[in-house]
Amino acid sequence: MYSLARHEPGARELLMGNEAIARGALEAGVQFVTGYPGTPSSEIVESLARVAGEAGIYVEWSTNEKVATEAAAAASFAGLRALSAMKTAGINVALDFLTHVNYSGLGKSGGGLVLVVCDDPEGHSSGDEADSRWFASSEGIPLLEPDSPEEAKEMTKWAFNLSEELKSFFLVRSVTRISLSSGPVTLGEIPHMERKASFDTSQCISPYLARLHHISVLERLTQVSEIFEESSFNWYQGPLNPELIIVTSGVSTLYAQEAIKSLNMGKSVGILKFGTLWPFPEQFVTKHVSKTHRILVVEEVDPFLETWVKKTAFKSKNMLSSDFVVYGKESGHIPKVGELKADLVIKALVELFGLKYIDKEASYKQKANVVSENLLIDRGVTWCAGCPHRASFWAMKKALQKDGRDGFLTGDIGCYTLDVFPSGDKLTKALHAMGSGVGLATGFGHLSQFNSEQPVIAVCGDSTFFHASIPALLNAIHNRANMVLVVLDNRATAMTGFQSHPGTTFDAMGNEAPAIDVANLCRSLGCLVIITDPFDLEGTTDKIRQLLREEGVKVLIMRRTCELVRMREEKNKPYTVWVDAEKCRGEKCGFCTRSFKCPALPWDIKTEKALINKAVCCGCGVCADICPYDAIVRQEVV
């Protein structure tokens, strides 16, 4: 088996972008690693956690991204090299601290501090496709962006060196198509790092007084700029006098190269590729862009490069000639939404050069669409067989129906997010960010003063409870909101791959850890706390109804281990379940399959009755309680 920390300089390895970033950190001598899980970033911390013992480093999953960057910064202040990794949504959480630590710098003997942020153009696994490059320009943070796993490793390493030299943290930006893509990487040396942590107390690392520190940020950026202007991560490839230059960075570089190759335009179109994005290397741009008068900026989501290329052009006399044009998002040649691929760059070039491009597959596409039209159904997603959430949402649906006051759920980020997907129950009526279900409920829970009678249930998971729900809960209690907080406690950060959190009995490195009990914590705040097993559908429904009628903040903990975790630990089925075909009303009813939507409870087209798929069924037995005709039978496995 392969280990990411193995010492085998020169070996070629197929690494996922996130693994390459982790390897780069190891090759830079990282000693302290923090983060909060979130696709597409999770594997960076995860793969470092796996080799923590072997590499002699410390790795933690922090409570949230702000705490993660603070903990990593502390290690840096004490002279160690530290890394923190998160997805774009997480950098929003951390930004308060990041803005200030950028002003303060890392102190006299600070170790290199690198922050990796993974954007998700197309929103494959996110509620946004926000572009984190703007943070670099708005806050004055040096920013690097790799075009491949190989470059991701090299850049991470370089970022550590620069950060330590300039006493400023560096931002490395990745995207889904780098982080979750794999490519060849040449392994380098892993230094034997045995730095002793020591915090020099003769100094105070702080952004106060802000004005002076702002000046030092700008001075530092000037220094960084000089280094970036010379960086080999920025290059020009193409003819001496191109008819057009494509300005690009990151994974879009590969799409641009492919487009030029497939159109056979290597003699007329050049590529100007950036690896250092902020401070923007203006001289480098001016030097190369003056070779032509036509520019096409190829980048995903926002016109970041486009904005700065245009600004640079405005400052440069030779680029201000009347026939100098920058094409890109504003001109409509490159989409402003979603991720790119080679096809889109080809389309832009064809349009700009007025080429006659014949899509060889046009008739095939048309035929494929016609013959598959009535066959292609959406795959959809749903909770796993045996998932506690299916039972929890069932009970909440019943309770809200019986309550009859048009109550609703405010949701959170995790497996329970599937409730708003096409095949979900859609009880959740507002769903935004980590912990926002509770925050929204503190507002909804105050509307009775304005004649609202609708009750609100805030839903969070165990990991999101710790991440960002606690401040909102305190707010609700102190300001006397009326709400029910449902904590779906499944003992796992299930959606992102079962990482540890403050409620688990183990930490990121697999060591035993003190688990914080959500129920005791809430009781200590003075809330009414009830614990229920969601598989007890009737009991849980009654408890929700009771809590909806009580004043103040009530906490209902629906406790049941994630089925994927339970199966791994226990490897048994509690019940044997079957459908009594004589009792099943079939097409006259259809209630169980259409409402409960368990993958182990399919509809049998031939008999037009429900059926248990024994290969998929986990034997939770909950479906036996929902059949109105007692046609689903469960028998305890002894």
Add this chain to the structure above:
Amino acid sequence: MTYGVDPLNLVISGVGGQGNLLLSRLIGRSLLSKGYHIAIGETLGVAQRGGAVMSNMRISKTILYGPLIPENKAHIILSLEPLETLRMLVKYGNPNVTTITNFNPLFPVSVLSGINRYPEYEKLKDTITKLSGAAFFMDATSIGLELGAPIVANVIILGGLIGLSLLPLTREDIEEELKSSFAPERIRLNLKALDMGVNTIKSYEKS
């Protein structure tokens, strides 16, 4: 390159939990050790909850390509589920594409709950055949069941791909890779699965 094209574009598709990712890793590592430039783009979504999973592989002797295959430019589609083969054909197919499908229909949630109907199997097979330059169907999940482990369906279908000699890889190359990727007690089963795949596809070629 065996197939004579550069880059060679291979799509591997299926449903969460079927072991697609293992296939792209095995093929990728084998080709890397032979000096090829490999880019693999994975689209996972919320795969663990029964969603569609897809890997795009770009294989080249000369340069590293981007991790996404352009529309309708796949040379091979290797799929662990027939509805997903069809989905990939619409997106990446062309008159010359070779498809290898594990004919093991897995029902989407809307079908399970009786809202939609899964396409009739024969109709689905015909449509895949019509849209492929060459279409191969295997019942890898049943073969896996005979071996006592339906989970090795992915390695059986990989055997199918190797048996057709569409990639510059031999059975021995994959054997070597399997040996370094699996725990010792799993190697024999997986090698057997690989051979079953190779032999099954070769028996089609003869017939």
